[in-house]
Amino acid sequence: MVIEVREKIKTNIRRNLDQKYFKRLLGIIARKPVLYAYGSTFSSISDRYLNIFSIRSIRDTYNGKNPVGFGSLFLPYELFYATGITPFLPEVMAGFTAGLGIADQTLKKASSSWYSQDLCTFHRSASGAIEMDLFPDPSFMVCTNLACDAAQKSFYHYAATYGIEKNYCLIDVPYNNNPRSIEYLAGQLKRLAENIEGAAGKKIDMDRFARIIELSNEFRKWALKVNDIRKKLLDYPPNFNGLNFILPFHGLIGTEEAVKLYKNVYLELSGLLSRQKEDPDADKNPPKRILWMHLKPYYKNEIFETIDSGNCKVVFEEINNVYWPRLDPKRPFESLALKMLSHPLTGKASDRTAALGRMADDYNIDGAVLFTHWGCRQSNGSARIIKDYFKERGIPVLVLDGDCVDKSNSAAGQIKTRLQGYMEILNSK
Amino acid sequence: MYTCGIDIGSVSTEAVILENSNGKDDAKIYSYIISPTGANSKIAAEKALEKACFQSGLDRSGIDAIVATGYGRINIPFADKNITEISCHARGAISAFAGTRTVIDIGGQDSKVIKLEDGNPIDFLMNDKCAAGTGRFLEVMARALEIDLESFTDIFLSTDGHVDISSTCTVFAESEIVSLIGQGVDKNKIIRGLIYSIVSKITSMVERIGLEEPVCMTGGVAKNLGVVRALEEKLNVKINIPEEPQITGALGAAYLALNL
Numbered sequence A: 001m002v003i004e005v006r007e008k009i010k011t012n013i014r015r016n017l018d019q020k021y022f023k024r025l026l027g028i029i030a031r032k033p034v035l036y037a038y039g040s041t042f043s044s045i046s047d048r049y050l051n052i053f054s055i056r057s058i059r060d061t062y063n064g065k066n067p068v069g070f071g072s073l074f075l076p077y078e079l080f081y082a083t084g085i086t087p088f089l090p091e092v093m094a095g096f097t098a099g100l101g102i103a104d105q106t107l108k109k110a111s112s113s114w115y116s117q118d119l120c121t122f123h124r125s126a127s128g129a130i131e132m133d134l135f136p137d138p139s140f141m142v143c144t145n146l147a148c149d150a151a152q153k154s155f156y157h158y159a160a161t162y163g164i165e166k167n168y169c170l171i172d173v174p175y176n177n178n179p180r181s182i183e184y185l186a187g188q189l190k191r192l193a194e195n196i197e198g199a200a201g202k203k204i205d206m207d208r209f210a211r212i213i214e215l216s217n218e219f220r221k222w223a224l225k226v227n228d229i230r231k232k233l234l235d236y237p238p239n240f241n242g243l244n245f246i247l248p249f250h251g252l253i254g255t256e257e258a259v260k261l262y263k264n265v266y267l268e269l270s271g272l273l274s275r276q277k278e279d280p281d282a283d284k285n286p287p288k289r290i291l292w293m294h295l296k297p298y299y300k301n302e303i304f305e306t307i308d309s310g311n312c313k314v315v316f317e318e319i320n321n322v323y324w325p326r327l328d329p330k331r332p333f334e335s336l337a338l339k340m341l342s343h344p345l346t347g348k349a350s351d352r353t354a355a356l357g358r359m360a361d362d363y364n365i366d367g368a369v370l371f372t373h374w375g376c377r378q379s380n381g382s383a384r385i386i387k388d389y390f391k392e393r394g395i396p397v398l399v400l401d402g403d404c405v406d407k408s409n410s411a412a413g414q415i416k417t418r419l420q421g422y423m424e425i426l427n428s429k
Numbered sequence B: 001m002y003t004c005g006i007d008i009g010s011v012s013t014e015a016v017i018l019e020n021s022n023g024k025d026d027a028k029i030y031s032y033i034i035s036p037t038g039a040n041s042k043i044a045a046e047k048a049l050e051k052a053c054f055q056s057g058l059d060r061s062g063i064d065a066i067v068a069t070g071y072g073r074i075n076i077p078f079a080d081k082n083i084t085e086i087s088c089h090a091r092g093a094i095s096a097f098a099g100t101r102t103v104i105d106i107g108g109q110d111s112k113v114i115k116l117e118d119g120n121p122i123d124f125l126m127n128d129k130c131a132a133g134t135g136r137f138l139e140v141m142a143r144a145l146e147i148d149l150e151s152f153t154d155i156f157l158s159t160d161g162h163v164d165i166s167s168t169c170t171v172f173a174e175s176e177i178v179s180l181i182g183q184g185v186d187k188n189k190i191i192r193g194l195i196y197s198i199v200s201k202i203t204s205m206v207e208r209i210g211l212e213e214p215v216c217m218t219g220g221v222a223k224n225l226g227v228v229r230a231l232e233e234k235l236n237v238k239i240n241i242p243e244e245p246q247i248t249g250a251l252g253a254a255y256l257a258l259n260l
Helices: A002-015 A019-029 A032-039 A045-062 A078-082 A090-100 A103-112 A121-131 A149-162 A179-200 A206-229 A246-251 A256-278 A303-309 A332-341 A349-362 A383-392 A412-427 B041-056 B085-096 B135-145 B149-158 B170-182 B187-209 B225-235 B245-257
Strands: A068-071 A086-088 A140-144 A168-171 A288-293 A312-317 A367-373 A397-402 B002-008 B012-019 B028-036 B065-069 B102-106 B111-117 B120-126 B215-218
Touching: A002 A019, A002 A090, A019 A032, A019 A045, A032 A045, A045 A086, A045 A246, A045 A256, A068 A179, A078 A086, A078 A179, A078 A206, A078 A332, A090 A103, A090 A121, A090 A149, A090 A246, A103 A121, A121 A149, A140 A149, A140 A179, A149 A168, A168 A179, A179 A332, A206 A256, A206 A332, A246 A256, A288 A349, A288 A412, A303 A312, A303 A412, A312 A412, A349 A383, A367 A383, A367 A412, A383 A397, A397 A412, A412 B085, A412 B120, B002 B041, B002 B085, B002 B245, B012 B041, B012 B245, B028 B041, B028 B245, B065 B085, B065 B245, B085 B102, B085 B111, B085 B120, B085 B215, B085 B245, B102 B187, B111 B187, B120 B187, B135 B149, B135 B170, B135 B187, B149 B187, B149 B225, B170 B187, B187 B225, B215 B225, B215 B245
Parallel strands: A068 A086, A068 A140, A140 A168, A288 A312, A288 A367, A367 A397, B002 B065, B102 B215
Antiparallel strands: B002 B012, B012 B028, B102 B111, B111 B120
């Protein structure tokens, strides 16, 4: 019954691909009693809060109360919240197009508008959605060259489509993490704040900024606690998937909602860990422990059910790594610059493998799966390096080709065979 | 004890019944059959089992364990377990040539390279989702050339030189060879070019995973000695071919059924 309601909502969205319909639907679903009733249809506390806060944050981008800024994934959104701007992340929303089952239409639109088939489908699906006028109207557009090359070009094109090229900013993250880079990047973030002020007519409030930095630190604390619990936890809530937390992990940092979400995830997981510790059978036939690298398909798929049914478990995901140090509220721009520079995808591929190596140690992994999303040069380019790195440590790596957004570009049967073959190797050890 | 392995591939289904009277090391093939898969993989598996039983005079109830493998392995109701073709081809290759370190399997619509250590698979690669580098590629080209696929071996071994086929896509390669025929290019050189095209795809996979000898080739395409010789030439190794390479997956499945 519960799943039927959710499927009905998706079906209605597919039939009414129109921004006005989205606004009306979000206006109804995001009302507190309805939203909490909807949230209660999820069996775990983690999923409940994840869905409630995600819907609410998306509603805020459509309701016209605050100016909306589009941003790419790795930006410090604390800065948006400090200026009273509601961030909208087209790449994450492209993942939602897959989840809602509308990516075939957004991708088709992008294809008929001359977007190359070679372009990553996160950017292509977002392009199609913009061409179809499904996203809210932005006041400005910000992108960073951290990790992703396609984003810079795609976001500029998005800005051109909305006629706001003058309000497009590119944050250039230097290759090396050193004091000079911090100064250079902090200077850009200060200018970005000024540009946002100009484009959106919102003044940055430094007291508010300091509070948001504190909230960001609070989020970081709870995210670390969640990650710590996961080092031992095997008994997860049903349908829990760490790869679903990409919106709060990036786009909600600096909000009270993100803190509340991660605090609740921690409480739920710590309860399960206590139960696991008391279970005398918990250590019998333990599953093989897998580190998941990069992202996953966001359309309906059987990947994680296949893994669970093969006596294996994804115990951690690369994207949930808390890679940055505590932020200093007295030096917010410099702290956010350091946060961006600390990302393992900034700079050399060996920075990424070093970070993966720490995760491998922390989570005591038996294997690692790198999902190579079609068109994602920044991640796929390291596939060989990652495979060789783990090989030296005696950890087999499965490089799994697929597509996070376009299900027609992923062969479910081939993925299943590769996964099962890989798990047979892990289980034979 | 009798076990059965059934490999339900996209083109053909193979069933092998293994007889094992004195421990696992003493198992031997009791009967096997190769039949077309057709449109329904469950029916194909059922028929293959029936035929293998009939051929051996064994009653179906006399089979102690059945393992299904291949793309149609899921949801075979009478199978005790399904195991991927990766593990099954590895096991089958080991039963034919103990000590094998690399398995090259080229099937109807799929090719794979498996690396083994102490008889166990430790890594593998499968081809992309297109037909390039598979038996289907050769079948389509044989049809376009109006030449029997079986004669490819003799043509390869008796002809010098080849023309490069630049398209890896089966559909485009077909257009390319039609165009070459139109230009009056010797069909035999086109056939050698086609074989080198498939071999180029496979050698790239072998190099990616890292070649280790001894090498065993399995799958229906291993019956084409032209492909085998071209692979040996490009990889600079001797390749071992089982007596009936097409049943290697099913044979491996039957061996793995001994553990159930």
